[in-house]
Amino acid sequence: MLTQPLLDKLSQLGLTGFRAALEEQLHSPHYADLSFEERLGLLVDIEATRRANTRLKRRTRTAKFPLPATMEDRDLSARRPQTGSGTATGPKRVGRPSSQSPGSGRDRGRQNLSGFCFRPGGLPG
Numbered sequence: 001m002l003t004q005p006l007l008d009k010l011s012q013l014g015l016t017g018f019r020a021a022l023e024e025q026l027h028s029p030h031y032a033d034l035s036f037e038e039r040l041g042l043l044v045d046i047e048a049t050r051r052a053n054t055r056l057k058r059r060t061r062t063a064k065f066p067l068p069a070t071m072e073d074r075d076l077s078a079r080r081p082q083t084g085s086g087t088a089t090g091p092k093r094v095g096r097p098s099s100q101s102p103g104s105g106r107d108r109g110r111q112n113l114s115g116f117c118f119r120p121g122g123l124p125g
Contacts, residue, residue, distance in 0.1 A: 017050030018043050 010019040021043045025031040031039060
């Protein structure tokens, strides 16, 4: 099959990523060293990646997020909020301190409270 009709059929089938990758392979000499299966695998990988990216863009657009943002804009580090003393804090433990006995004075009303406190968003605080 001639090259141009093949490229046209790829466009008709909606394989635009496949077509662009094939055109690149045809014009670049370093793909000549690869076997047929390796070249075909590269073409399929590029088409699958293009479709996944298109799907993600479409879903992001239809989600109608209040602010436009990308993954690069997000801070995904595991830092905890800073307290006044400048140390990172984890979830706060509630209940009696270990130095007090279970029935001692001011702690009597809180003796059954042991666990973690969470702020209103479900985050430890």
